[in-house]
Amino acid sequence: MTRTELFGYSPNSEYQTSVAYFSMEFAIDQSLKIYSGGLGFLSGSHLRSAFELKQNLLGIGMLWKYGYYDQVRDKDNNMVPAFVQKDYSFLEDTGIILSVPVHSAMVKVKAFLLRPETFGTAPLFLLSTDLPENDEVSKSITHRLYDPNEATQIAQSIILGIGGGMLLDQLNLQPDYYHMNEGHAVPLNFYLYSKYQNLTEIKKRMVFTTHTPELAGNEEHDFSLLKEMSFFYHMQDHEVKFVLGLEGDKFNYTLAALKFSGKANAVSKLHGEVAREMWGGYDGICEIISITNAQNQKYWQDSEIAKSVEENNEQEFFGRKKELKSMLFQHVADQTGKLFDENVLTLVWARRFAAYKRADLLMHDWERFEALLKLSKYPIQIIWAGKPYPEDKGANQIFNSIIDKTRKFPNCAVLVGYELGLSSLLKKGSDVWLNNPKMYREASGTSGMTAAMNGAINLSIPDGWIPEFALNGENCFLIEPAQDSLSEEARDRKENANLMDVLENMVLPTYYDHPKKWFNMVQKGFKGVVPEFESARMAEAYYKQMYQQAN
Numbered sequence: 001m002t003r004t005e006l007f008g009y010s011p012n013s014e015y016q017t018s019v020a021y022f023s024m025e026f027a028i029d030q031s032l033k034i035y036s037g038g039l040g041f042l043s044g045s046h047l048r049s050a051f052e053l054k055q056n057l058l059g060i061g062m063l064w065k066y067g068y069y070d071q072v073r074d075k076d077n078n079m080v081p082a083f084v085q086k087d088y089s090f091l092e093d094t095g096i097i098l099s100v101p102v103h104s105a106m107v108k109v110k111a112f113l114l115r116p117e118t119f120g121t122a123p124l125f126l127l128s129t130d131l132p133e134n135d136e137v138s139k140s141i142t143h144r145l146y147d148p149n150e151a152t153q154i155a156q157s158i159i160l161g162i163g164g165g166m167l168l169d170q171l172n173l174q175p176d177y178y179h180m181n182e183g184h185a186v187p188l189n190f191y192l193y194s195k196y197q198n199l200t201e202i203k204k205r206m207v208f209t210t211h212t213p214e215l216a217g218n219e220e221h222d223f224s225l226l227k228e229m230s231f232f233y234h235m236q237d238h239e240v241k242f243v244l245g246l247e248g249d250k251f252n253y254t255l256a257a258l259k260f261s262g263k264a265n266a267v268s269k270l271h272g273e274v275a276r277e278m279w280g281g282y283d284g285i286c287e288i289i290s291i292t293n294a295q296n297q298k299y300w301q302d303s304e305i306a307k308s309v310e311e312n313n314e315q316e317f318f319g320r321k322k323e324l325k326s327m328l329f330q331h332v333a334d335q336t337g338k339l340f341d342e343n344v345l346t347l348v349w350a351r352r353f354a355a356y357k358r359a360d361l362l363m364h365d366w367e368r369f370e371a372l373l374k375l376s377k378y379p380i381q382i383i384w385a386g387k388p389y390p391e392d393k394g395a396n397q398i399f400n401s402i403i404d405k406t407r408k409f410p411n412c413a414v415l416v417g418y419e420l421g422l423s424s425l426l427k428k429g430s431d432v433w434l435n436n437p438k439m440y441r442e443a444s445g446t447s448g449m450t451a452a453m454n455g456a457i458n459l460s461i462p463d464g465w466i467p468e469f470a471l472n473g474e475n476c477f478l479i480e481p482a483q484d485s486l487s488e489e490a491r492d493r494k495e496n497a498n499l500m501d502v503l504e505n506m507v508l509p510t511y512y513d514h515p516k517k518w519f520n521m522v523q524k525g526f527k528g529v530v531p532e533f534e535s536a537r538m539a540e541a542y543y544k545q546m547y548q549q550a551n
Contacts, residue, residue: 001094001171003056006123008116011056017547019057020175021046021122022164022185024156025068025145026061029119030421033067033086034126036145037352037387038446039211041423042267043181045296045446046542047121049535052298055122055543058173060164060185062156063091063112063126068145069390071416077407078400079416081390083144090118091126096170097133100163101230102155107141108133109163111170120298127163148391154221154229157253161187162233177547180208180261183219183253189260190233190240199243199260203286207546208261210254210288213274213443218254226251245284258285263546265291267444268465274440289545292465293444294538297530300450302428309455309526314519321431321455328429331422332383336413344411345511346381347459347503348430348451350418353386353395356441360398362434363405364496372500373409378508382406385415385426427451432477432507435460436499438491439481452476452529455522459507461495465533475524477502 003018004010025040026032026047035044043059050057069081091112099106108131114124129141140147141155165188168175178188192202212218227237231251240246244259258264258279264286266272272290279285302324308316322342329340340346349359362382363369372380384402388395399414406412415422427433433451435442435458442464449465452458458476460466472478479502482494511518531537 003173006058006113006171007056009054012054015053015055015057015543017056017177017543018173018175019055019177019179019542019547020164020168020173021057021059021179021181022160022188023059023061023181024160024184026059026124027420028114028121028124030419031090032088032114032119033070033419034061034064034145036068036389038444039182041295041420041446042293042444044121045294045299045535046181046539047124048119048296048299049539050122051116051120052296053536053539055539057122057539059122059124060160060167061124061126062142062145062160063128063130064145065128065130065143068387071387071418073416078403079396079414090114094125096167097131098163098166098170100159100166101233102138102141102158103151103229105138107138107155107159109159109166111167125164125167127159127167129159146389150221150225151229153219154226154231157184158187158229158231161185161189162191164188165191176205178206179542179546180206180257182209182211183257186253186257186260187231187233189256190231190235193243194234202260203262206261208257208264208286209267209291210257210264210275211267211443212254213271213278213440218252220250220252223249223251255279255282255285258282258288261286264288265546267291267293269468270440270464271443274443291538291541291545292468292533293446294533294535295446295450295453296535297453300424300427301453305428305455306453306526309523312523314516317455317519317522318515324428324454325431328383328425331425332413332415335415335417338410338413340381340411340413341379344379344381345431345508346383346429347432347434348383348385348426348456349434349436350383350385350415350423350426351435351445351447353388353399353418354392355394355398357386357437358492359384359386360402361436361492361496361499363402364492365500368500372504373411375508378504378512379411380503380508381411381413383413383415383426383430385418385422387418423447423450427456428454430454430456431511432457432459435463435466436479436495437461437463438488439463439484446533449529449533452525452533455526457507457518457521457525459499459502469528469533471524471528473506473521475521475528477507
């Protein structure tokens with residue numbers, strides 16, 4: 001398969017440098033369920049913009065038989081995970097079968113291709129071990145995205161990294177750059193080391209994007225287990241330690257990726273500062289720059305909302321927003337039996353569900369929360385949605401506690417099935433997009449970008465990408481962070497109070513009493529987010545800043 005046959009187009013002259021982009025998840029289309037959250041949304045938008053710009057970039061990912069999981073409800077209306085086999089007639093079976101060493105045995109891996117014309121993306125290869133030639137354990141490697149079993153997680157990285165490297169060789173495609181989106185594909189470097197026998201040669205070709213702004217969140221495993229599982233390909237663990245200058249019994253994916261790469265990037269300016277502070281004390285790591293995440297406007301934005309904002313047509317904007325709210329509220333009614341009103345301000349909290357993102361911060365002062373829901377002068381409707389990791393008991397408990405606590409309120413709804421389709425409905429149908437993570441824990445966050453593209457106003461803590469965008473009271477509403485010196489409980493209490501103050505004293509009165517000012521904020525948010533946080537800017541930045549090192 002030649003590059004021309006693969007792409008179906010000739011790359012633009014400014015994007016001739018060839019890139020293979022490795023990611024454990026890609027959010028391409030609602031029908032292709034191979035993603036969990038923000039990492040996938042980011043890589044999906046990247047592939048869309050690479051296609052629109054005609055860049056010489058292809059993706060390598062995994063074909064998850066059961067996806068991440070399906071969110072369903074049990075008899076008590078609580079959220080539970082379900083694992084359902086996925087079949088995709090639109091993926092092309094390339095006929096390529098690779099043999100990848102895992103646990104000193106050979107696992108067969110088949111490559112499937114998502115062609116550019118199918119969904120308007122750069123070409124994407126997806127790897128599967130669910131083949132008749134494999135035993136049941138080997139088949140299960142590509143069953144579940146982020147499988148909870150440690151050995152299976154490690155095997156998934158081996159298939160992505162080593163299997164992906166082998167696939168490129170099989171296709172006779174030698175990219176100028178290999179791009180690791182997060183550290184999952186780090187075994188790729190050991191495959192390349194077997195070819196080049198030289199760290200310098202790998203660093204010329206490898207770049208890395210880190211998304212995790214806390215040390216504990218960066219994956220690591222025992223050297224002994226990784227060696228046993230053939231994670232290091234043909235290298236011994238003592239060679240790995242010597243070549244990378246590593247010590248101790250644990251192998252950290254992110255640290256290794258920073259040592260293998262010629263350049264790395266954090267995903268917002270603030271995250272860049274955090275990442276350089278986190279890793280700057282280690283010898284032999286590459287430079288860490290910042291390229292802020294972004295999302296694809298063509299995919300996410302409602303064209304009528306865009307037209308009304310660009311033409312300064314306030315009446316058209318509010319009319320279209322009501323139509324979009326009506327579409328969302330049909331979904332709310334179907335899931336929850338609650339009828340929402342298109343004339344009422346609708347606040348949405350929706351994103352990957354993790355404890356640090358604090359979906360329940362609004363409820364910290366329960367009496368004040370109840371009073372907010374009963375305001376007659378400034379009524380409000382609130383929707384929550386998101387997917388917790390199925391084995392994260394704490395996050396799942398928070399999710400179901402919100403369902404339980406808000407069951408009696410006709411103006412509160414918790415939705416399941418948070419995937420691309422529902423995410424789009426929520427962003428188009430919301431008036432206010434709430435983002436209140438614990439400070440310095442959100443590397444970037446991108447949901448607020450696509451909300452702003454659809455005329456929603458961000459109500460946010462100034463974390464991740466927000467400081468690069470926010471003009472408080474002009475294009476968004478900021479929640480003042482509490483002092484770092486306070487205890488976690490005291491910070492939650494203070495930031496809840498700050499959130500409620502802004503909501504009661506600024507957001508609601510502006511929406512109901514000053515619609516012209518509201519529309520003006522929408523316009524400024526819209527202009528502030530595009531093109532700066534549109535993924536064409538990001539895809540171009542990667543070519544200019546990451547793929548142009550001197551060889």
